[in-house]
Amino acid sequence: MANRRTFIRGVASVPLGAAAVGAGSLQAATTKSRDYFKELGVRTFINAAGTYTALTASLMPAEVVAAIEYASKHFVALNELQDKVGQRIAQLVGTEAAMVTSGAAGALTCGTAACITGKEQKAISQLPDLTGLKSEVIMQKAHRYGYDHAVRAVGIRMVEVETADELERAVSPKTAMMLFFNDAQGRGKIGAADFVALGKKHNVPTFNDASADVPPVENLTKYTKMGFDLVTFSGGKGLRGPQSAGVLAGRKDLIDAARLNTSPYSDSVARGMKVNKEEMLGMLVALERYTSMDHAAETKEWEHRISTIVDSVKDLPSLKTEVFVPEIANHTPHLRITWDSSKISLTPDAVRKQLREGQPSIETTPGEKDQLLMTVWMLQPGEAQIVARRLRSVLKGA
Numbered sequence: 192m193a194n195r196r197t198f199i200r201g202v203a204s205v206p207l208g209a210a211a212v213g214a215g216s217l218q219a220a221t222t223k224s225r226d227y228f229k230e231l232g233v234r235t236f237i238n239a240a241g242t243y244t245a246l247t248a249s250l251m252p253a254e255v256v257a258a259i260e261y262a263s264k265h266f267v268a269l270n271e272l273q274d275k276v277g278q279r280i281a282q283l284v285g286t287e288a289a290m291v292t293s294g295a296a297g298a299l300t301c302g303t304a305a306c307i308t309g310k311e312q313k314a315i316s317q318l319p320d321l322t323g324l325k326s327e328v329i330m331q332k333a334h335r336y337g338y339d340h341a342v343r344a345v346g347i348r349m350v351e352v353e354t355a356d357e358l359e360r361a362v363s364p365k366t367a368m369m370l371f372f373n374d375a376q377g378r379g380k381i382g383a384a385d386f387v388a389l390g391k392k393h394n395v396p397t398f399n400d401a402s403a404d405v406p407p408v409e410n411l412t413k414y415t416k417m418g419f420d421l422v423t424f425s426g427g428k429g430l431r432g433p434q435s436a437g438v439l440a441g442r443k444d445l446i447d448a449a450r451l452n453t454s455p456y457s458d459s460v461a462r463g464m465k466v467n468k469e470e471m472l473g474m475l476v477a478l479e480r481y482t483s484m485d486h487a488a489e490t491k492e493w494e495h496r497i498s499t500i501v502d503s504v505k506d507l508p509s510l511k512t513e514v515f516v517p518e519i520a521n522h523t524p525h526l527r528i529t530w531d532s533s534k535i536s537l538t539p540d541a542v543r544k545q546l547r548e549g550q551p552s553i554e555t556t557p558g559e560k561d562q563l564l565m566t567v568w569m570l571q572p573g574e575a576q577i578v579a580r581r582l583r584s585v586l587k588g589a
Contacts, residue, residue: 236552238569239578241521242403242428246554249431249569251473258476259433259469267468269455276471277446280438283478285412288446290439291426291471293464295402297453298423298439299341300461303328305448306368306396306421307345315451318460319346325367329358329395331379334372338400342370345460354380355389362393373401373414374520387418396420396445402437403520405429408486411478421445426470429523429568432477436470493524496567496575500526503579507586509534521566525556528563530586537589539563545585553578 228235242248251259273290280289292298307325308314314324328342332351343349347367352358358369358381369390376383383399390397399414402425414422421441427434439449453461501512509531516524532538537545542563546553556564567575 234552236547236554237571237574237577238554239565239567239574240554240556241566241569242425243557244427244434248425248427248434249429250571251433251477252431252480254480255432255473255477259473262469262472265468269468270450272468272471273450273466276475279475280478281440283411283482284415284438284440286415286422286440286442288441288443290446290450291466291474292423292437292439292449292453293461293466294427294435295400295423295425295437296338296341297461297464297466298437298449299338299398299400300344300464301449301453302398302421302423302439302441302445303342303345303347303368303370304452304460305445306398307347308448308452309444310448310451312451315456315460316458318452319344321346325365327363327365328368328370329361329366330370330372331358331375331381333378333380334370334375336372336375338402339370339372342368352381355385358389359393362395366393366395369395369397371397371399371419373399373404376519383414383419384417390420391418396442398422403428404522405481406486406522408482411482415441426474426477428521430474430477430481432474433470436466436474438474438478493567496570497524497526499575500565500567500579500582503583504528504586507535507583510586523566523568525564525566528565529561535586535589537586542582542585542589546581549581549585551577553581 238246240246276291277289280291281287292301304315304318307321308318317324326347327350328347329350329352330339332353335349335351339349350361352361369386371383371386373383381389387397397419398421399419401410401414401422404410405424406429411424419441421439424430424438426432426436426438439446452459454465456462497514501514504510505512507530511529513527514524515527516522539559539562543555546555556566565578570578
């Protein structure tokens with residue numbers, strides 16, 4: 192009897208149209224509109240915080256939702272869809288190949304596995320046991336971060352370096368990959384271009400985690416043009432695709448190997464990092480939308496929202512506002528608000544609490560103790576005015 196892997200490979204060869212035969216007869220049930228979150232007692236809020244995963248990041252545009260709904264009504268051969276979607280995404284981001292992953296973290300795991308195993312089935316089945324395989328990833332000490340757990344999940348040992356000389360001495364037959372955390376560019380001693388050059392010199396694949404680094408749109412092509420062999424972007428942040436999806440792009444041989452290390456192949460280290468047809472199609476449409484939109488107009492809208500909020504509180508005693516744009520990750524206008532506690536007798540935490548617990552609930556950027564920080568790029572039409580009124584009311588009341 193054929194095993195599951197044989198079945199999966201057989202299904203992968205089924206023509207797309209044949210796989211979808213009969214799907215058109217399925218009809219979506221018409222149901223009365225329900226307020227599901229209200230039924231469950233789950234609070235919704237206005238997002239002035241940003242694209243934090245714990246706050247469900249971004250909202251999908253209508254085009255993306257329509258693509259997901261369309262995909263939900265048809266059967267297709269999953270590998271064929273990943274082939275075709277990957278080809279389109281690769282064109283959009285200017286790389287040899289691409290695939291949709293289970294978020295940028297899933298891309299880190301699949302990409303690392305690819306650098307270890309290539310397309311050798313024995314090695315793919317063996318992970319995370321690295322006996323006889325390459326077992327180390329080199330990374331700058333200043334670039335270590337929580338998400339590199341997704342790399343370590345493959346079983347590798349992380350080798351920390353600080354200088355280019357240290358990196359060259361660290362390269363060995365055990366080296367599978369070199370990992371670069373894009374948001375930490377200013378913290379490490381080895382810049383992106385030099386990092387790539389060192390990888391090329393020693394024939395070691397370089398992987399850039401640029402998950403939160405769109406916008407600007409140019410970043411979608413920047414890092415592979417620079418020479419990185421792999422790059423990942425989160426799907427549910429600035430791209431506004433499915434929150435559970437991401438993109439892994441780069442060298443075709445590595446993308447091919449990454450796909451063999453994950454679903455639908457059962458005997459793979461990232462089998463649980465499944466991506467379905469809805470996410471694949473939704474991610475493609477999100478990228479098509481993002482790469483064709485008017486980004487200058489979007490920036491003007493963000494600036495207008497910031498001005499609306501600033502104008503509402505600028506006359507309050509001792510209050511100071513500062514607008515800034517982070518250099519790399521979350522590259523959008525942020526608003527920093529500070530004040531003299533003797534003039535306004537609330538701490539930033541207290542203001543955050545009142546905004547969160549009021550109606551409607553408003554979330555601002557977490558983790559800031561001495562200032563109130565917020566962003567406006569996830570606000571929906573009309574919400575900047577609501578945030579402005581609520582913020583003024585809370586601060587003036589203090």
